[in-house]
Amino acid sequence: MSEKIAPFHLAILIYMIQSGVTLYKLPRMLAVNFGTNGWIMVLIVSFIVIINILLISLVIRFRIGENVFEIMEGLISVKVMLPFYMLLAVTWSLLAILVSKDFILITQVLSLQNTNSSMLIVILMVLTFYLGMKDVYTISKATNIFFILTIWMTLLMIYHIPHTSFLRLTPFIFKEGKNAVEGIIQVYTGFLGFELVLFLFPYVDQSKPKWFHSVYYGHLITTIVYASTCFMSYLYFSLDQLKITSYPVLNLIAYVEIELIERIESFVFNLFLMKILVTLVLYIWASCLLLERAIPKLSRKQSLVILIVTGMLLSLKVNVMADVGNWLLIVGFVAAGLAVGLPIILLIVIGIRTYRGDHRA
Amino acid sequence: MRNLKRLVIVFSLVFLLVGCNDQKIIETLGLMSVMCFDKATDSVEGNMLVTSTFPSITEESNRKETTIDTIAFSKKDAERKLAAKTEQEIVNGQIRSLIFSEDFAADGINQIIHSVERDQEIGSQVKVVISEGEASAILEAIPTESTGNYVDKMLRKESDQFNIPYLDIHYFSRDMHDDGIEPVAPLVGIEDGEVVVKGAALFRDDRYVGKLTIQESKLLLLMRGKVKKSDLVIKIPQETGYRTLYFTYNHSKAETKVKKKGTEIEQVDIHVSMVGSLLEDTGTKMNGNSSTDNNEVQKLIDGYLSNEAVRLIEILKEKKADSLGIKGYVRNSLTYQEWKKIKEEDLFQKIPINVTFSVILQNKGMLE
Structure with a gap:
């Protein structure tokens, strides 16, 4: 338990939490909401996220206490914080469950149409449970393996280069878009996951003074993967075609035909399970921390079961693609609000406590 | 470690079994x-x-x-x-x-x-x-x-x-x-x-x-962009019969430029440059004193292609089929407001398109 996450592994962990099934829809979201040259928006939103991460880094630098809970409880008593912790735990576990539902539903577009989707979700939850039982150091080790198994997929894009044309990019910027605000929220939710570093930092090896930089590096990997994929989609699809294609990235992968295997998209998409699993486990893990802080009697096993079951019950009725999309938009919006709000609240608390003269840890 | 193993076993077993649910024989x-x-x-x-x-x-x-x-x-x-x-x-x-x-x-x-x-x-x-x-x-x-x-x-x-x-x-x-x-x-x-x-x-x-x-579609491809390797049989009428040239080209590039006068579009220039070799020529009677003249052949091919290109563009305009993507080039040379204004008009039929060729003979096979 004394082992700590190395900064390098933290970067990979952050990337793996951030990137998920959103990538498959991202080019279409951009085309519908921003129109021409929407891929630039990825870079802009990524920059906003960097500011968000900067806020988190300030919290960690000026922290008073060992972890987020100690910061908060120095000012506000645990009893007041209790409902807040619970609410946060439920929100995050609901987000995790929704993400996995989204993934399962897309899987079922490709294959396993005759299987009941809730059965697949239960299987995914079994995996989450097993991985969630481990301590965070082991989770991060597993994440590294998952990273190696999935990162090569980005290189598949090389195959599409002969089929691209800069003509299709057009010189117009953000024309023919529909709803820029909704679009920004959607892209922002695509980057979510970095906020978990607020809960991760006590487990990170902080012997190097610049360890926090790895959070930026993780975010940078996400940005590169997102931006290059979206850029490629804009070169490969025409704008109106992109708007009507549900999962442009699936189409991109489906276009790759090698001599040996022809339809590699069903194989590649299943590999995405690992990315989803990391996102899922880390969100549930953070929720567990919150729940256990609120009710210290609970063991890890119990809190995992409680959160997974609560999340599944809350989203019991959400089984259709469109519903999942709407719920994800709302819960994603809340989660995005939390990502911005949490560090700000924490900074205010730190400010008040410093003013009162509390000692720094 | 034992737990990890168990995890892997559960993972694979459960997933492999679900795969059996949807069968196709x-x-x-x-x-x-x-x-x-x-x-x-x-x-x-x-x-x-x-x-x-x-x-x-x-x-x-x-x-x-x-x-x-x-x-x-x-x-x-x-x-x-x-x-x-x-x-x-x-x-x-x-x-x-x-x-x-x-x-x-x-x-x-x-x-x-x-x-x-x-x-x-x-x-x-x-x-x-x-x-x-x-x-x-x-x-x-x-x-x-x-x-x-x-x-x-x-x-x-x-x-x-x-x-x-x-x-x-x-x-x-x-x-x-x-x-x-x-x-x-x-x-x-x-x-x-x-x-x-x-x-x-x-x-x-x-x-x-x-x-x-086929001949027209080859020309269309030449005018649309890069062609890696192709060939042309060129028939030029003579006093008696035809002079036939066989020209294979390895590199051909097309450059499309939109000429504008203020905001008005004046014309679209397509310049095709091709490098290749002459592998057949029925027109010249070769002897020790005279060989095939590079410049003459280049001019012949050039002239032939230019004529054909004019004909091809007439066909395209008549059918109102912008297969060359001319509108795309025009679009990319304009601002969004300008493009929106002229987009719906029968733009392609109106724009004069000028095609020029530059043919370079790299070699003439094994004969001069």
Whole structure:
């Protein structure tokens, strides 16, 4: 338990939490909401996220206490914080469950149409449970393996280069878009996951003074993967075609035909399970921390079961693609609000406590 | 460590077992390799005659192609009706090409293209082909057992040699939805009972509007962009008969520039530069004193191509098919407001297009 996450592994962990099934829809979201040259928006939103991460880094630098809970409880008593912790735990576990539902539903577009989707979700939850039982150091080790198994997929894009044309990019910027605000929220939710570093930092090896930089590096990997994929989609699809294609990235992968295997998209998409699993486990893990802080009697096993079951019950009725999309938009919006709000609240608390003269840890 | 092992076992077992839930047994499947669409008139059953072939596996397991047809209202409707006519379960995951007859394509094939794109079973490298005459006749004329593969290979060979444009479902849909270019499809036909590649089929949006011969479609490809390797047989009329030149080119580039006067578009220049070698010339009587004159040949080829290009552009303008993507170049030279203003007008017909060639003879084979 004394082992700590190395900064390098933290970067990979952050990337793996951030990137998920959103990538498959991202080019279409951009085309519908921003129109021409929407891929630039990825870079802009990524920059906003960097500011968000900067806020988190300030919290960690000026922290008073060992972890987020100690910061908060120095000012506000645990009893007041209790409902807040619970609410946060439920929100995050609901987000995790929704993400996995989204993934399962897309899987079922490709294959396993005759299987009941809730059965697949239960299987995914079994995996989450097993991985969630481990301590965070082991989770991060597993994440590294998952990273190696999935990162090569980005290189598949090389195959599409002969089929691209800069003509299709057009010189117009953000024309023919529909709803820029909704679009920004959607892209922002695509980057979510970095906020978990607020809960991760006590487990990170902080012997190097610049360890926090790895959070930026993780975010940078996400940005590169997102931006290059979206850029490629804009070169490969025409704008109106992109708007009507549900999962442009699936189409991109489906276009790759090698001599040996022809339809590699069903194989590649299943590999995405690992990315989803990391996102899922880390969100549930953070929720567990919150729940256990609120009710210290609970063991890890119990809190995992409680959160997974609560999340599944809350989203019991959400089984259709469109519903999942709407719920994800709302819960994603809340989660995005939390990502911005949490560090700000924490900074205010730190400010008040410093003013009162509390000692720094 | 033991827990990790258990995790891996649970992971693999559970996932492998769920895979058994959706079964497909290959012996019971009718793998369609091609679908042909013809127009069906005066029928209450539907507006399209769909013909398809698939290998039927008999008891002796010798593969034979079965061809069946049906009249239907849509592609999926057709698949259902075809399946009703056979003991096999019809699946479309192995479709290699879609063949449309000229009549059918003239009414627009948007509906079929979208149906294919929506279908998750069908990949996006399915070829779209237009046939002169009936599409189902193509099936009968193909000698081999695997019809879909034959068409697929034939088209791939021709497009690799830059005789006809490459086109699959993705390309078609992409150009159909793009406001700067129109799709061009390969055209096949039947000559003396054999399937022959005839040239290119021009589209306006999703409607078939006209055709080009192989020679014209080669020129179209030259003007559209980079050509890696192709050849031209050039016939120049002389006092008696023709002088024939055979020119193979390895590199050819096309540069399209939009000339503007203020905000008005003056003309579009296409400059094609090609480097290649002369491998046949029936015009010169060679002897020790005279050899083929490089400049003369270059001029001849240049002049021939320029004339042909003018003719080609006239055809395109007459059919209102912007297969060269001229509108795309115009679009990219304008601001968004300007583009929106002129987009709906019959822009392509109005713009004067000027094509120039620069032909460079790299060598003349083994003779001077």
